[in-house]
Every structure is written in C-alpha cells, then in structure tokens.
Amino acid sequence: MARSKSILGEARQIERAVALIELGARLQVLESETELSYERLLRLYKEVAGRSPSKGQLPFSTDWFMTWQPNIHASLFLNVHEYLNKVAALEEIDAVIKAYRLYLEQVQAQGLEPMLSVTRAWRLVKFVDNGMLTMTRCSSCGGHFVTHPHEIARHYVCGLCNPPARAGKGRAAGALRLGALADEADDAVDAVDAVIPEALAPPDPEALATAAAYLSGLGLRAPARSGSLPA
Numbered sequence: 434m435a436r437s438k439s440i441l442g443e444a445r446q447i448e449r450a451v452a453l454i455e456l457g458a459r460l461q462v463l464e465s466e467t468e469l470s471y472e473r474l475l476r477l478y479k480e481v482a483g484r485s486p487s488k489g490q491l492p493f494s495t496d497w498f499m500t501w502q503p504n505i506h507a508s509l510f511l512n513v514h515e516y517l518n519k520v521a522a523l524e525e526i527d528a529v530i531k532a533y534r535l536y537l538e539q540v541q542a543q544g545l546e547p548m549l550s551v552t553r554a555w556r557l558v559k560f561v562d563n564g565m566l567t568m569t570r571c572s573s574c575g576g577h578f579v580t581h582p583h584e585i586a587r588h589y590v591c592g593l594c595n596p597p598a599r600a601g602k603g604r605a606a607g608a609l610r611l612g613a614l615a616d617e618a619d620d621a622v623d624a625v626d627a628v629i630p631e632a633l634a635p636p637d638p639e640a641l642a643t644a645a646a647y648l649s650g651l652g653l654r655a656p657a658r659s660g661s662l663p664a
C-alpha cells in the first residue's frame with residue numbers, strides 16, 4: 434500500500450481509524466487497515482478511547498466461529514457484510530465497519546449482548562478471504578451460516594435447526610455472558626478463548642428463539658423448531 438500523500442487522503446484514514454476505535458477495534462486492526470504510523474495511531478487511540486489500547490495477540494483460530502452462539506452472531510454479521518458488498522461499492526474496511534454497525538443494531542434491537550467484537554468481525558472477513566472459512570446453506574432452513582470450507586452442503590444443518598442437546602443451561606448462559614462482556618471490552622480476547630469449552634455447552638431455548646427471530650429479520654427463514662424444545 435502506498436503512503437497517503439494528500440491531506441484529504443490522510444483525513445480519510447483518520448476518519449476510518451476513529452470509526453474503528455469507537456467500535457472497539459484493537460490497535461492491530463488499525464495498523465493493518467490504515468497507513469497511519471504506529472505512533473499516530475497510539476495517540477489517536479488514547480484521544481478517542483480515553484485509554485491505552487489493550488495488548489496481546491489477536492485471535493487467530495477459526496474455532497471460536499464454530500461454537501454455537503458465536504456461529505449465529507458471526508453468520509448474522511457475514512450475511513450483512515456479503516449483502517453490502519453486493520449492493521454497494523465499498524472499500525473492504527468500510528464494508529466491515531458498516532456491516533458491523535448493522536450487526537450491532539440487529540443484536541441490540543433484540544436486547545442481546547453483541548458477542549462478536551469488531552476485531553473478530555474483521556478477522557472473520559480475512560478468514561473468508563483466504564478460504565479458511567466460508568458460508569454454507571443450511572439444508573433445513575435455507576439460511577447461510579459460517580462453516581469450514583469442506584462442509585458438504587447437502588447434509589449441512591445449522592445450529593438453529595439442530596441446536597446442541599439441552600443441559601447445564603445456567604452455566605452455559607453464564608459463560609456466554611462472560612464471553613460477550615469480555616469481547617465487548619475487547620481487552621480480553623484471551624479470556625473469551627478460555628470460555629470456549631463452556632460456550633460449547635448447550636444454549637437455553639429462549640436465546641435460541643431470539644436468535645432465530647433476528648436471523649429471520651434478515652430474510653433468513655428461521656426454523657419453527659425452537660418452540661418445540663422442552664421448557
């Protein structure tokens with residue numbers, strides 16, 4: 434990427450960086466997506482966020498996206514992202530920013546915690562770009578969900594149509610809440626990774642119904658299945 438020479442070009446870079454900081458992006462995202470120097474980004478971060486950026490590694494594994502609730506959040510974001518890419522000529526990072534804002538709106542309208550951080554959303558798009566993740570159509574409801582690329586579409590059934598068996602509800606909900614909070618603060622991606630085994634525990638039917646409702650709001654036909662779960 435060539436260094437931006439014009440003042441307008443730089444203004445655009447700063448505007449992007451500010452948008453990303455406000456959404457809670459990690460510094461590594463800003464470094465990757467803008468041409469501003471590390472020192473300037475650091476100053477900008479402190480100015481906008483009112484604190485120093487958190488340190489630590491970026492999440493590098495695709496595993497998180499495969500766990501039950503994260504998969505639904507990630508799928509929601511990616512559906513919005515793909516849609517935006519189809520209907521608008523946006524630069525890659527601007528598509529991520531816009532799709533992430535729409536994702537937040539959708540989730541918050543449902544009174545849910547956003548489980549997907551903007552850093553993970555950005556990461557997800559990279560994983561899709563380099564072929565490590567893709568979307569597969571659910572053979573039952575027809576919605577498109579984040580999967581590994583080798584998923585056989587004819588047999589694929591999504592996490593809404595085929596939720597994990599129900600057990601240890603309170604514990605799972607607690608772990609998911611913890612994961613969401615940690616993700617939101619975005620200073621503990623490692624802490625989120627630590628609760629992944631817990632997040633794999635089955636969801637509660639209420640969360641399932643809510644998730645189904647907001648996916649259906651996106652135009653994805655939601656399964657009627659959630660209502661038939663044991664109370």
Ligand SMILES: [Zn+2]
Nearest residue numbers: 571574591594
């Ligand atoms: Zn399905």
